[in-house]
Amino acid sequence: MTEAAQSTQRTQVRLPRTERRAQLLTAAQRVFAANGYHAAAMDEIAEQAGVSKPVLYQHFPGKLDLYIALLESHVDELVRRVRAALDSTADNKQRVPATVGAFFDFVNGDAGAFRMIFESDLRGEPAVQQAVDRATSASVDAITETITSDAGLDEDRARLLAVGLVGLSQVSARFWLANHSSISREEAVALTSTLAWRGIGAGFPLQHP
Template sequence: MTEMTRVQQRGVRLPRTERRAQLLAAAQRVFAENGYHAAAMDEIAEVAGVSKPVLYQHFPGKLDLYIALLESHVDELVKRVQTALDSTTENRQRVPATVGAFFDFVSNDAGAFRMVFESDLRGEPAVQEAVDRATSASVDAITETITADAGLDEDKARLLAVGLVGMSQVSARFWLAHHQSMSREEAVALTANLAWRGIGGGFPLKDS
């Protein structure tokens, strides 16, 4: 962002939702570059092209801003998972779609997935709660689908859902860090095939 752009933005009044989105985008950039502890509200305001009072009108402090940003990333991941589950009624397609949701989340914005899966502020209760929701909400969505389609009781369906979520997010992070020579499609297929052999082979879709 150029200095002229920042100056121009300071004189523009945006609707509250747009301003909030602008501030979160600026915070993401600063947190990604500096880490939480070294990030300063002054710099976030400067990157966003607003005064500090404007920033503090939306977020009382740096931790509030961090948690709001983290929550937005968690919402995005959960939405990706739910969209994948709703994209088809065939479990053979649902498994790779769900695995792919995690790969897409990890590869589309490295700063987002690191905040969710590698946050260094887990000692903060609100941060830990948001991080836990990334897993629990995904597991809930998958559990509901497996229970309905495979006819399993909730405890068994939840265990399978936990396995699929854990496998997907760990595999996606490992792929991003170590195997970018392997295409996203190949990595998703390998992970999904492993998951499908367990879910599809042992728990076929029940008759309607």
């Protein structure tokens, strides 16, 4: 055992499993964001987390398992934001910008998080593709439920509108961030929301005020 490994082992503190897992995911995020999946090394992730490799492998059997767990956590966060936006008000005119804003805030937050979902270079891996697909499908499901309930549309028509809102929000947010636009986040959300609201809100008004 090297001196560095011995030092790491001595300074490790026993944490509850959930806390240790969160710590390892945070370290993995830094390494994946800096190096990409293929160049990331489990040794470096363990070092960033301040644990030994055996501790890392106790939680994640391999690098792909760690990547997928991290990806799933980002998907959960995005879907949580979308659902929170939908639940934040009963006023559909406010729900649209809240939902659009959820995508903008996610994209404008941890750049590594949104890139892992929307720009993953591992989509050939079935488990990765499944997680990436869930980011869209779960968001669409949440919006479909709201439109079906509030606008009186059947599920097929509500889902088509939901897909449109998710696609508009996601692509607009990524374009805004990638082009370092002079448009503020607030104005960008307002512009995107206006486009969505005039189509959804004006065309399919609230049925049960």
